[in-house]
Amino acid sequence: MSRFSTIKFTRSDNALLNEVRALAGKKWSTDLDAIKRLRTRLRELQNHRCCYCQAPIESDESGFRELEHILPKNKSYRCTHARGTSNDQDKRRSTLGYQEFTFEPINLAISCKQCNNYKGMHDPLKDRTTARPLNKFPSAAQLIWFHPHTEKYETHITIDEDFGFTGQTAGGRAIIAECRLFDSEVLGRKFLERARVRAKQAESFRQAVDALASGIELKAFSKAHAIQTLAQERGIPTAEAKDIINKRLTYATSVQTMKQYFDSILKYEVNTI
Template sequence: MISKAVDYCKADQLLICAYKAIQDKLKDPNYWSHVELEKLKKRAKEHYIEEQKTHCCYCNMHQNSKNHRIWDLEHIAPRAKYAHFMFEPKNLAAACPDCNTHKGDKEVLVNTRRRTYPTKSEDFKIVHPHYDKYTDHIKHRRFVYVPVTKKGKYTIYLCDLLRFTVDFIGASGSASDNSFEDEMDAAFNAEDNQDLADLALELIELQLKK
């Protein structure tokens, strides 16, 4: 969980104030790509990479680098739908590009008509990095993600976290394919692959602890 949201400097606050003065219905989500925001975005990204200890806010995978090229500054409530939340500090986090791409602009709010930014965990359908402790909703070990709550299950689905298991066992399709369960069984029953056997045992252990 992120313990401290980004604090904007005075220069950033001037830009944000000018944006907030625009009527909500006229706010352009594409303003995020404007050149004058580059320094603001850089500072915010640096803050969240550091605050999250180089772990993606969705898959919780450790990225062994603070290089900005392997990180996205993520809008939890997507700016395409909620341009008025664009600069909300608690709507920002650092995500790996794959999770950010899979999540896209999918809906994450329970109340889609909110005009003020939500302040509680229950206001979100997904695990919120500012409001939720990751392990309260998702059990994660290596390449296995097991949902503990409905919110955890939705996050796994939304960000396609099963892609790690698919890649690890070398399945030919995605986790949504009908053949995926058969491929998982075949992989876990492979006697000559100790890594897969260990993975299967970890999955069973996590399920028993739910």
């Protein structure tokens, strides 16, 4: 499951996009049939990954994924006109909302629950003094962070093998700041817990190693998360957990490595039962 670069609707999506736009003026609901189908299509186009952190969206259930409005659809609680039209960074969680784009498909993307919670009601329009309602959806240049429908993720944010996020542009750095992708504690809850669940579900030491290696290969979490999990959940030294994970990731490269790997598995399969 590779990471996605840009959300690209195709010509075959036009009927669905028009159906969603035709809902304008109605009360927002994720139970609307067209919205359900759009949510499914967005997950496909995003390779089942969060639009902000690229974490896997492993289930189409509440709590795993959110249908995110890039420009908030509603006015925030107790937002005054002065606060809602201010361009000061510390006032951007007060917004007048953009009801005109409630059913605009390019204002919608799939995010994980955690990123959606941290992003909250943050308003990314650069110039919020512009008269409302807006006549058309803003271009990427009119937003303080990158737009996943029109810009490549990797242009704005790079992710290293340990899921360290680096902003390559102001737009990328804005996403990292608002979704707290700089915070090791936040990332630990997001990725380390996923590794722990996989390890706990395994019925044997070998299954745990296989599950963790698969997670690394699918970019569900980092090698560091897998090593930490194997050491903690199976009660073995970190150095040995690292050696086993590395051998599992490369054991097919030589007969000797494969033998060493299975010798380690046999040792811990017995000692950790």
